[in-house]
Structure formats: structure tokens, C-alpha cells
Amino acid sequence: MKKVYIFKTMKVIVFLLGFYVQFSYVSHVLVGDTGYNFQQSAGFFEEPKDSLDAVYIGASPTFTSWVAPLAYKKYGITMRTFANNAQPFISAENLLKIARKRQSNAVYLIAINGLYEKNELSVETAHRTTDFLPHSLERAFLIYTLCHGFQYSLDEYFELLFPIIRYHSRWNSLSAYFFHRDYERTKGGFTSSTFLNEVENIADYYCATTDREPLPGFTQDALVKLLAYCKNENVKVVFVLSAQYRNAQTVKWYNTIIDEVKKYNYPIINEMSDFDEIGLDDKTDFYNDCHTNIHGALKITDYLAQYLIDNYGFEDKRGGTEYADWDEAYEKYIEIVRPYLTEEELEWLQ
Amino acid sequence: MLITSLPFLLFFAATLGIYYILPKRYQWVGLFVFSIAFFHFSAADYTILYAVAAVLVTTLCAGRMAKAKTEGNSRSAKRWLVLGLVVNLGILATLKYSNFVIRNVNFAATLAGKPTDIPQLDLLAPLGISFYTMSVVGYLLDVYWGICPAQTNLVKTALFVGYWPQLTSGPIARYNEVREQLYAGHKFDSGQIAFGMQRMLWGIFKKLVISARLAVVVDTIYGDTATYGGYYIWLAAVLFMFQLYTDFSGCMDIILGASECYGIRLPENFRTPFFSRSVQEYWQRWHITLGAWLKDYILYPVLRSRAWKDMTKWIKAHWGKKAAKQIPSILGMLCVWLLMGLWHGGSWNYVLGMGVWFWFLIAAAQVLDPVFKKVIALLKVNTECFSWHLFQSLRVFTLAMIGNMFFRLNGFRKTLRVIKAGLFPNNPEIFFDGSLFKLGLDGPNFILMVVSLFVLLIVSLLQEKDSVRKQIARQNLPFRWIIWYGLIFGILIFGMYGPGYNAADFIYQGF
Numbered sequence: 001m002k003k004v005y006i007f008k009t010m011k012v013i014v015f016l017l018g019f020y021v022q023f024s025y026v027s028h029v030l031v032g033d034t035g036y037n038f039q040q041s042a043g044f045f046e047e048p049k050d051s052l053d054a055v056y057i058g059a060s061p062t063f064t065s066w067v068a069p070l071a072y073k074k075y076g077i078t079m080r081t082f083a084n085n086a087q088p089f090i091s092a093e094n095l096l097k098i099a100r101k102r103q104s105n106a107v108y109l110i111a112i113n114g115l116y117e118k119n120e121l122s123v124e125t126a127h128r129t130t131d132f133l134p135h136s137l138e139r140a141f142l143i144y145t146l147c148h149g150f151q152y153s154l155d156e157y158f159e160l161l162f163p164i165i166r167y168h169s170r171w172n173s174l175s176a177y178f179f180h181r182d183y184e185r186t187k188g189g190f191t192s193s194t195f196l197n198e199v200e201n202i203a204d205y206y207c208a209t210t211d212r213e214p215l216p217g218f219t220q221d222a223l224v225k226l227l228a229y230c231k232n233e234n235v236k237v238v239f240v241l242s243a244q245y246r247n248a249q250t251v252k253w254y255n256t257i258i259d260e261v262k263k264y265n266y267p268i269i270n271e272m273s274d275f276d277e278i279g280l281d282d283k284t285d286f287y288n289d290c291h292t293n294i295h296g297a298l299k300i301t302d303y304l305a306q307y308l309i310d311n312y313g314f315e316d317k318r319g320g321t322e323y324a325d326w327d328e329a330y331e332k333y334i335e336i337v338r339p340y341l342t343e344e345e346l347e348w349l350q
Numbered sequence: 351m352l353i354t355s356l357p358f359l360l361f362f363a364a365t366l367g368i369y370y371i372l373p374k375r376y377q378w379v380g381l382f383v384f385s386i387a388f389f390h391f392s393a394a395d396y397t398i399l400y401a402v403a404a405v406l407v408t409t410l411c412a413g414r415m416a417k418a419k420t421e422g423n424s425r426s427a428k429r430w431l432v433l434g435l436v437v438n439l440g441i442l443a444t445l446k447y448s449n450f451v452i453r454n455v456n457f458a459a460t461l462a463g464k465p466t467d468i469p470q471l472d473l474l475a476p477l478g479i480s481f482y483t484m485s486v487v488g489y490l491l492d493v494y495w496g497i498c499p500a501q502t503n504l505v506k507t508a509l510f511v512g513y514w515p516q517l518t519s520g521p522i523a524r525y526n527e528v529r530e531q532l533y534a535g536h537k538f539d540s541g542q543i544a545f546g547m548q549r550m551l552w553g554i555f556k557k558l559v560i561s562a563r564l565a566v567v568v569d570t571i572y573g574d575t576a577t578y579g580g581y582y583i584w585l586a587a588v589l590f591m592f593q594l595y596t597d598f599s600g601c602m603d604i605i606l607g608a609s610e611c612y613g614i615r616l617p618e619n620f621r622t623p624f625f626s627r628s629v630q631e632y633w634q635r636w637h638i639t640l641g642a643w644l645k646d647y648i649l650y651p652v653l654r655s656r657a658w659k660d661m662t663k664w665i666k667a668h669w670g671k672k673a674a675k676q677i678p679s680i681l682g683m684l685c686v687w688l689l690m691g692l693w694h695g696g697s698w699n700y701v702l703g704m705g706v707w708f709w710f711l712i713a714a715a716q717v718l719d720p721v722f723k724k725v726i727a728l729l730k731v732n733t734e735c736f737s738w739h740l741f742q743s744l745r746v747f748t749l750a751m752i753g754n755m756f757f758r759l760n761g762f763r764k765t766l767r768v769i770k771a772g773l774f775p776n777n778p779e780i781f782f783d784g785s786l787f788k789l790g791l792d793g794p795n796f797i798l799m800v801v802s803l804f805v806l807l808i809v810s811l812l813q814e815k816d817s818v819r820k821q822i823a824r825q826n827l828p829f830r831w832i833i834w835y836g837l838i839f840g841i842l843i844f845g846m847y848g849p850g851y852n853a854a855d856f857i858y859q860g861f
């Protein structure tokens with residue numbers, strides 16, 4: 001009798017495991033993405049455990065301003081982004097916890113961009129942050145944070161938890177790409193043609209204010225929780241205000257966050273106030289008001305890399321056999337971007 | 351709470367877990383609590399008061415009736431029966447038929463040249479009122495007739511009335527069929543639970559993969575009959591038959607499967623109705639519990655009543671033996687079919703489409719049976735071969751389809767207008783020129799709909815032999831698992847649910 005019971009239980013477990021494996025694969029295939037969602041989010045988990053010097057968490061300005069393979073080539077540091085388009089700041093704590101499970105000793109750069117009003121971020125956009133994260137309790141908490149913050153319904157909670165609920169109807173428009181979604185292996189180095197090709201003069205968008213405005217309640221709570229977590233866990237963290245031109249209210253929120261961060265004595269890099277020091281030019285270094293192009297990205301990469309080396313003294317990883325994939329990433333990336341770089345930029349790389 | 355939604359599945363999983371953790375003697379209390387929770391999640395809370403009233407009156411009347419009968423006081427028993435019936439049917443009639451009566455009074459007054467405008471009432475009926483009222487009325491009559499004992503425990507009666515799987519769309523259970531199962535303790539039986547879940551899966555597949563796709567095409571055509579005339583109309587009529595079947599029987603599969611997981615077998619409501627060879631047989635295979643209820647609690651009592659016996663005698667004396675055999679039963683059936691139509695809703699399209707039309711077909715078949723037999727003999731038709739059976743089934747399908755057009759199109763005149771639109775233009779090219787892929791479903795989805803109808807046909811053919819689940823259970827494990835994984839992922843990938851889809855209620859959920 002007991003044997004029968006054990007056999008039946010085993011059968012149920014095997015059935016459920018089989019289901020989970022297939023479910024994960026089918027969900028992965030069906031998830032719709034713009035390409036870089038997958039590269040930035042899932043790509044992070046391809047890195048060997050505790051192999052990164054630093055991790056950069058934030059919204060799209062992170063991966064449009066940090067060129068990981070070139071920073072490695074120039075300075076020998078291994079830092080990559082764990083970011084996604086429109087990734088809200090309130091997700092930072094959960095993402096930090098998820099990232100620390102793989103890269104426990106890394107320095108964490110957290111972009112404070114990605115601020116939204118309560119009902120501003122659509123569920124569709126929130127999917128970009130969560131779709132490619134591996135299943136875990138922390139992912140469920142992250143989804144709860146998003147649903148609580150942006151007032152999503154129970155149904156929306158479930159569809160973020162199980163993306164197949166949103167994407168299953170794509171079955172009739174799947175292409176081979178979705179079955180063999182592969183990593184670009186550029187360590188998150190951005191390759192979008194807009195990023196490489198385009199320039200927009202954004203000087204007119206500039207909005208400078210030193211005023212402060214209280215953050216929306218849910219963002220304030222998220223900030224307090226994040227700072228407390230970093231303090232309790234002794235996380236080596238650097239906050240970053242990425243270079244982008246936003247409206248007056250958002251800038252006031254940034255100022256409020258900067259004040260809070262300073263209270264905890266965490267370093268903050270304000271790329272907007274350090275605009276000239278970085279060498280950014282609002283006529284040539286952006287492809288739109290929110291994102292730097294390859295030229296602006298190189299300047300910010302240089303600036304951030306030097307800051308990290310100066311403050312954290314990372315070892316030079318170049319030439320190490322275990323970092324061969326970084327060398328390969330550089331070779332691959334430079335082949336893609338070389339045609340778009342100026343003589344001066346190519347010289348900088350040497 | 352829609353029974354194909356994720357919250358429902360979580361609710362079900364949680365209740366199932368709790369149910370088997372509970373000591374056996376308290377399992378029925380658990381079911382009662384789950385039913386209250388289901389009601390809370392699925393309907394406006396205050397409407398539960400109607401159900402509470404039904405439970406109180408039913409318990410009181412059944413108890414008093416049983417007592418009166420033991421004391422030999424049949425008049426008192428009858429009084430309690432009448433009270434129970436009047437209250438229960440009164441609640442149902444008030445909530446469901448007030449507006450039907452008001453509309454007809456207004457209409458009649460207008461015809462009489464004295465227009466009135468009695469405003470319609472905005473009453474919200476509790477979940478499953480048509481189903482549980484039938485169960486309660488049947489129970490009271492069974493107690494009165496001595497077929498079953500009275501239940502004096504209020505909570506146990508409440509569980510019988512409001513057992514949550516039945517609340518959505520039935521089936522209409524008889525007290526005698528379920529009482530022992532409902533109140534008994536049930537041992538955890540993994541095989542039974544697996545069977546129940548398999549049935550639920552098949553029901554969800556029918557609803558989300560087949561019915562939901564059919565609904566898109568049917569709604570597109572019937573939503574714009576000015577554009578979609580000719581063969582489009584008949585295509586929609588055919589597809590609606592399958593939509594209604596997969597919707598209602600899918601719902602039943604989920605409900606019966608869920609109940610089976612608790613160890614409680616509810617009565618079947620469908621038995622491959624499209625294989626019926628006569629309209630009468632069709633109604634023995636379609637919504638079985640309603641048909642059987644009307645037969646046992648309306649038709650037989652009517653035929654046994656004194657008035658009917660007197661009428662039969664009168665007809666025999668004046669019109670002969672043959673007429674006395676047919677006319678009373680045909681008139682008795684008219685009562686049944688009028689009620690069948692009215693049960694579906696307070697509207698003439700239900701009375702005509704689901705009532706009078708089927709009564710007419712059955713009565714005509716009964717009257718003309720000798721003529722049909724003579725024609726068949728004259729033409730030397732082989733009535734034992736497949737082609738004849740197929741012809742019979744197609745004939746029943748077509749006749750039922752016309753009745754269902756009244757059901758679907760919500761209006762007698764509208765239905766006639768649509769039938770007329772089906773006669774012109776003559777456009778058979780729509781089946782070949784890709785027009786079908788412009789009816790709300792793209793090519794792959796339309797093809798998937800057709801393929802899934804074939805799957806339904808195969809499963810129905812297998813069902814004629816034996817339970818499909820039993821047939822699958824006899825196969826080797828890899829084959830079994832391929833089937834169940836296929837079904838699960840068929841639902842997950844091809845099901846019409848989630849954002850972008852309107853999570854339509856089950857058609858019979860409104861009754």
C-alpha cells in the first residue's frame with residue numbers, strides 16, 4: 001500500500017516537473033520582445049556567478065550610456081547592465097536582490113531614472129521588466145511591487161507572473177527567431193541602429209531646476225526600502241542620475257531622491273550636473289531627449305569606469321582565461337560599431 | 351468568478367486541499383463554506399438573501415410536510431407543499447419574469463388603444479436561481495410524494511440548494527441522487543481526482559479553444575446581417591449549434607469534473623446530442639436534467655391529473671380512441687415545452703425557439719409517424735445503414751438549429767428577418783475565396799477552429815463507446831501523458847483568454 005502511494009506521488013511529481021519544463025519553454029518562446037529586452041534582462045543571467053565587478057540597474061538610459069565591452073577593453077573592468085526599457089525605479093530593490101543572488105560581491109549602480117505617476121506605467125510596459133527574469137519568489141515580490149505601485153488588477157498580477165497569459169495569442173505569428181532566441185554575446189553592448197546612427201539636438205529640451213517635489217507615495221516607500229536594504233546588507237551601491245532631459249516635475253523628483261540618498265551617505269553620480277565634466281554635448285551626443293547615442297555613451301562609459309576604478313580599485317581582468325568571453329564580446333562589438341566611431345573615439349580605445 | 355479563470359482554478363485548488371484535510375464528518379460543512387465563498391466572489395452579496403429565503407422556507411415546509419404525513423394529515427402536508435412551491439416559484443417568477451409580464455401588459459394595452467407605460471423593474475437575480483429553484487421544487491414534491499425523506503438540518507438543506515459547482519449552470523440535481531454523497535465523508539482518491547481534473551481540462555478546452563472561436567464568427571455574422579447574407583447566415587447558424595454545445599457542455603464538464611474531485615458525482619447533462627436520430631432523443635441527450643425534471647414534475651403529474659383524465663374521456667367519447675391517445679399527451683407536452691421555453695427566459699423568442707418549436711416537431715413526428723413509416727416502406731429505405739442514421743442526425747441537427755436561431759437572435763421578427771437574409775444572395779463562393787477568414791478570425795485561427803471541431807467529433811465518437819477518460823486510462827503512461835500535456839498546452843496556447851479577449855460568460859450562466 002505504502003509502495004503504491006510512493007509510486008503515485010512520484011508520478012505526480014514527475015508529471016508536474018515535465019509540465020514545468022515545457023511550460024517554461026513554451027512561455028519563453030511565446031514572449032514577445034523587441035530583441036533588446038531579452039538581451040539586457042536574460043543576458044545578465046548568462047554571466048558566471050560572481051564574475052562581475054559591477055552591475056548597472058536601471059531603465060533604458062543605462063544600456064544606452066554604458067558600453068560594457070569597450071569599458072572592458074579600455075580599463076579591464078567587467079560591468080554590465082541589468083536593465084530594461086522603461087524599467088521603473090520602484091523595481092530596483094527587488095532587482096537588486098535578484099541580481100545579488102548571482103553577483104553577490106559586485107558594486108551596484110542604480111539609476112534613479114524611471115519615475116512614474118501612479119497610473120502612468122502600462123502593464124504592457126511593465127512586462128519588459130519581468131518577462132525574462134527566471135521564476136523565483138523574488139520575481140513574484142517584484143511583480144507584487146509593480147502591481148501595488150501602479151495599481152494593477154489581480155488579473156494583471158497573474159499575467160505578469162505568467163506572461164503566457166498575455167502572449168499566447170502570438171502562436172500564429174511566431175518566427176524561427178523566437179524558437180532559437182540567442183544572446184548577442186556583446187555583454188549588453190547596445191547595437192540598435194538608432195543608437196549608432198542618429199543624432200538629435202536636444203538643447204531645447206533642457207530643463208534645469210533646483211526645486212524639490214515630494215515623490216509619489218509608492219516611489220517614496222520604494223526608495224526608503226531600497227536604502228534600508230542597502231544599509232542592512234552592506235551593499236556597495238552607487239546611485240546614478242543618467243543623462244536625459246525630462247520635464248520639470250521629474251527633475252524635482254530627482255532632486256528629492258538625491259537629497260534622500262545623500263542622507264544615507266551613498267555616493268551619487270549626477271550625469272546632468274556633471275554634463276560638462278563628462279564632456280557631453282547636447283547637439284551631438286544624444287539620439288533623443290532620453291538616450292545618448294554611441295558618442296555620448298562612450299563619454300559616459302569613460303567617466304563611470306574611471307570613477308569605479310578610482311573608488312573601488314577593480315583588478316584588470318584583461319587577458320584572464322576566465323574572461324575570454326569578454327575579449328570575444330569586444331571583438332564582436334567593435335566590428336559592429338567601428339563604422340560609426342570617429343577617429344578620436346577609436347584612438348581612445350587603444 | 352468565471353470558472354475558466356485563473357482565480358477560479360486557485361479557488362478550486364485551495365478548496366480541494368482544505369476539503370481533504372478536514373475530518374470526514376466535517377467535509378460537508380467545508381463544502382457549505384466554499385459555496386458561500388463562491389457566491390461571494392461571483393455575485394452581488396445581497397442576492398444571497400433570496401437563496402437564504404428559499405432555504406428557510408424549503409426546510410420549514412419539507413419538515414412540516416413530513417411531520418404532517420407521518421401524522422396522516424394529508425391536507426396539512428399539501429398546504430405546506432403549496433406554501434413551499436409558491437414562495438420558491440414566486441421568488442423566481444418575480445425576479446425573472448416581472449419584466450416579461452410588464453412588457454406584455456404594455457403591449458396588450460397599446461393594442462387595446464389604451465397605451466400604458468408601466469416601468470420595468472431593475473431586479474438582480476441570485477446566481478443560478480433557475481437551477482436551484484428547480485432542484486428545490488423537485489425536492490419538495492419528492493418529500494410530498496414520499497420519494498425522499500425531509501432534511502431538517504438547515505445547513506444541510508442550504509448545501510443542497512447552494513452546492514457551488516451547481517450554481518453556475520446546473521445540472522439540476524435531485525435530492526435523492528446527491529444527498530448521501532453531499533453529506534458523507536470522502537476518502538482521498540487520487541484516481542478520482544485525476545479523472546475529475548481531466549474532465550475539467552476537456553471542459554476548459556471546449557470553452558476557451560472551440561466555443562470562444564466559434565463565438566467570434568457567429569457574433570461577426572449575426573452582428574451585421576446586412577453585410578453577411580446568404581450562406582453566411584447558415585454558416586453562423588451551424589456554428590452557433592456547436593458554440594452552444596461546446597459552451598454549455600464545456601461548462602458542465604468543468605462543474606462535474608470539479609465535483610468529482612470532491613467525490614460527488616452530479617448527474618450528467620449531455621450525451622453526444624448531435625448523434626440523436628429524432629428530436630425527442632435529442633432532448634434526452636441535451637440538457638438531460640432539465641428535460642427529465644420537466645417530464646417527472648410537470649408532464650407526468652399533468653397527465654395523471656383529474657382534469658386530464660376527464661379530458662381524455664371526453665375526447666374518446668367524441669373523437670375516438672386514437673385521438674384520445676394522442677391529443678392529451680400532445681397537450682401535456684405543450685405545457686412542458688411552454689415551461690421549457692419560459693425557463694430559458696422571460697421572452698417570446700425563448701418560448702417560441704426553445705419551447706413551441708420543439709413541441710411542434712415532436713408532436714408532428716408523433717402524429718405523422720404512421721405516414722413516415724409507410725413512405726419509408728414504399729421507398730424501400732434501409733433504416734439500419736450508416737447513411738440513414740447520418741441523414742436522421744443531420745435532420746435533427748437542422749431542426750434544432752432553427753430553434754436555436756430564435757434562441758440566439760433575441761427576437762421573433764429579427765429571427766425571421768435573418769432567415770430571410772439567409773435566402774439571398776446566393777453566394778457559395780464565400781467558402782472558397784478566403785471570405786471566411788475575414789469573419790473575425792484570421793486564417794490560422796479559423797483553421798484551428800475547424801481542426802478543434804474535428805477533435806470534438808473524434809472525442810464524441812469515442813464517447814459513444816465508453817468514457818474517453820477510461821479509454822485513455824487503459825493506455826500506456828507515455829501515451830496518456832502526451833494526451834494530457836497536449837490538452838493542457840492546447841488550452842494555454844490556443845485558448846482565447848487574457849488581455850485582448852473578452853472573457854465571455856457561459857451562455858447558460860445567465861439562467
